[in-house]
Amino acid sequence: MTEKYVMITGANSGIGRAAALKFASEGYHVIMACRNMKISVPVQNEIIASTKNSHVDLLELDISSFDSIRRFCKIFKSSYSRLDIVINNAAYLNHGEKEYKLSADQIELSFATNAFGPFLLTHLLADLLAKSPDPRVLNACTTNVKNFFDPKRKIEFDNLRGELKDVRPYSKYKMYGDSKMALLILTFKMAEQYKHLGIKINAIQINRVKLSKETINKMRSFWKVLAWVQNLTNPLPVYMADNYFHICTSDEFKNSTGQFINHHKNIITPSITEKGVAQVKNIFGFSTYPRYALDPQNMEQIWTLCKSLTNEKIDANRVQALL
Numbered sequence: 001m002t003e004k005y006v007m008i009t010g011a012n013s014g015i016g017r018a019a020a021l022k023f024a025s026e027g028y029h030v031i032m033a034c035r036n037m038k039i040s041v042p043v044q045n046e047i048i049a050s051t052k053n054s055h056v057d058l059l060e061l062d063i064s065s066f067d068s069i070r071r072f073c074k075i076f077k078s079s080y081s082r083l084d085i086v087i088n089n090a091a092y093l094n095h096g097e098k099e100y101k102l103s104a105d106q107i108e109l110s111f112a113t114n115a116f117g118p119f120l121l122t123h124l125l126a127d128l129l130a131k132s133p134d135p136r137v138l139n140a141c142t143t144n145v146k147n148f149f150d151p152k153r154k155i156e157f158d159n160l161r162g163e164l165k166d167v168r169p170y171s172k173y174k175m176y177g178d179s180k181m182a183l184l185i186l187t188f189k190m191a192e193q194y195k196h197l198g199i200k201i202n203a204i205q206i207n208r209v210k211l212s213k214e215t216i217n218k219m220r221s222f223w224k225v226l227a228w229v230q231n232l233t234n235p236l237p238v239y240m241a242d243n244y245f246h247i248c249t250s251d252e253f254k255n256s257t258g259q260f261i262n263h264h265k266n267i268i269t270p271s272i273t274e275k276g277v278a279q280v281k282n283i284f285g286f287s288t289y290p291r292y293a294l295d296p297q298n299m300e301q302i303w304t305l306c307k308s309l310t311n312e313k314i315d316a317n318r319v320q321a322l323l
């Protein structure tokens with residue numbers, strides 16, 4: 001088999017780490033894209049030792065920073081001539097955080113990390129991905145987007161650059177959910193934009209997975225206790241890592257693009273109605289997603305922001321021109 005290349009963001013912890021281990025054990029060339037080298041080098045070494053696969057590399061990437069993404073992509077392209085799979089797994093959600101935070105580019109930190117960063121990374125690597133016979137991108141999403149079944153729920157488009165940070169109450173969960181909804185919308189939009197290059201872009205709806213010790217240690221005390229209690233019943237990250245692997249490698253999903261896939265590996269469809277009993281089923285089930293994600297206005301707004309914030313000319317022609 002020709003060696004295949006997979007790049008995973010946030011591969012030093014939780015599901016990303018389990019996914020790096022899975023791909024390495026299956027003989028893939030793995031590139032771990034992580035921001036903290038000190039904690040990531042031992043993880044890289046551990047994966048190499050346990051899988052006996054020496055093709056596990058580590059590259060520095062802060063996905064919340066456009067400069068870091070550009071630097072990363074430059075190094076990536078000078079080091080590798082092949083890329084088959086990108087997994088946008090890294091995310092920002094600090095359970096104890098009370099403060100609205102801005103990224104280096106002055107964008108709300110959850111949005112910078114969870115939506116605009118993955119967009120720019122995928123966009124800048126699209127030319128390399130397009131050379132693969134079966135290029136696939138997977139975005140890590142969450143059940144938190146179900147909050148958008150509430151017709152009143154909207155992305156705070158007017159507060160993504162700190163405009164109202166001193167006057168509007170801030171909820172990290174709302175911003176996290178909003179940013180993941182933006183990622184879902186981007187999944188649909190990018191699947192369409194990069195289709196002519198053969199790149200398949202999907203999102204996975206992660207429900208609940210045991211949090212890593214490192215992630216729990218970043219929390220404030222109350223959240224720490226809660227996380228340990230929830231961890232008693234939450235499944236291990238390896239279970240979701242197996243889903244990542246299946247969606248990115250199996251024949252079942254070879255032709256899927258622009259899909260939202262749940263933790264049972266079933267494709268989720270947009271809700272037909274968001275009223276009455278159907279709405280209760282929407283909220284408690286795992287087979288529908290809010291129609292908000294398909295609203296053309298929302299899609300246009302996110303797409304326009306991607307272009308203006310990153311200063312990238314992102315029409316598909318440019319991607320072709322890079323080939």
Ligand SMILES: NC(=O)c1ccc[n+]([C@@H]2O[C@H](COP(=O)([O-])OP(=O)(O)OC[C@H]3O[C@@H](n4cnc5c(N)ncnc54)[C@H](OP(=O)(O)O)[C@@H]3O)[C@@H](O)[C@H]2O)c1
Pocket residue numbers: 009010011012013014015016033034035036061062063064065088089090091092113140141142143206207208209210211212214215237
């Ligand atoms: N666990 C769950 O129950 C659950 C539920 C729904 C969705 N998800 C989603 O699943 C994915 C993985 O979650 P997890 O629980 O495995 O998370 P985790 O263990 O907390 O790992 C998050 C990873 O993202 C990295 N990261 C955060 N900000 C970054 C940045 N600016 N640049 C580069 N890397 C960054 C972290 O790096 P550091 O170690 O340097 O901080 C870490 O490696 C996330 O997208 C999350 O939203 C998880």
